[in-house]
Amino acid sequence: MDGLRVRSGDGISLDALSANPSRAQEISPSAAGELLARLAALQSLLLSRFMAGGVQTAAPGSEEDRLLTIPEVAERLSVPRAYAYELARRGELPTVRLGKKYVRVPAVALEKWLTLQELEGRPGSAYSARRRRN
Numbered sequence: 001m002d003g004l005r006v007r008s009g010d011g012i013s014l015d016a017l018s019a020n021p022s023r024a025q026e027i028s029p030s031a032a033g034e035l036l037a038r039l040a041a042l043q044s045l046l047l048s049r050f051m052a053g054g055v056q057t058a059a060p061g062s063e064e065d066r067l068l069t070i071p072e073v074a075e076r077l078s079v080p081r082a083y084a085y086e087l088a089r090r091g092e093l094p095t096v097r098l099g100k101k102y103v104r105v106p107a108v109a110l111e112k113w114l115t116l117q118e119l120e121g122r123p124g125s126a127y128s129a130r131r132r133r134n
Contacts, residue, residue, distance in 0.1 A: 014039075067096065067104035076110065 014035070017023055027035070068076070073093065074084035087093045094109035 066107045067098075068107055068110060070103060070105070073105050073110060077114075 012023055012027055012031075024032070070084050070088055071081050073088075074081045077084060084093070088095050088103055088105070093105055094113055096104050096106060098104060
């Protein structure tokens with residue numbers, strides 16, 4: 001790998017920052033904003049590349065190669081079946097249709113979907129603040 005050549009306006013590369021995160025203190029606020037904008041664009045590209053990996057990465061006959069039913073997905077996600085079906089209907093879950101009747105979720109695609117959900121979420125924001133009733 002060549003290294004991360006993206007540099008801030010102050011000349012500090014992402015390589016240097018990943019090797020020594022404390023160097024972020026050396027970056028001016030405007031250069032930090034510039035780097036953040038570049039990282040945001042890069043993150044979306046990397047996420048789409050990650051998701052494009054497809055199911056081919058699983059070895060034939062392995063657990064990752066399995067096609068899961070919606071009830072199996074609900075069990076893995078620890079959510080009610082109705083919610084898993086709703087996610088599939090809305091197109092939020094990566095599904096495969098087999099004929100007119102059957103819908104399955106590739107196990108590898110479900111794992112990638114979960115990873116994407118974690119990456120897109122903000123740490124500590126799984127629950128919203130409780131509203132106060134008056």
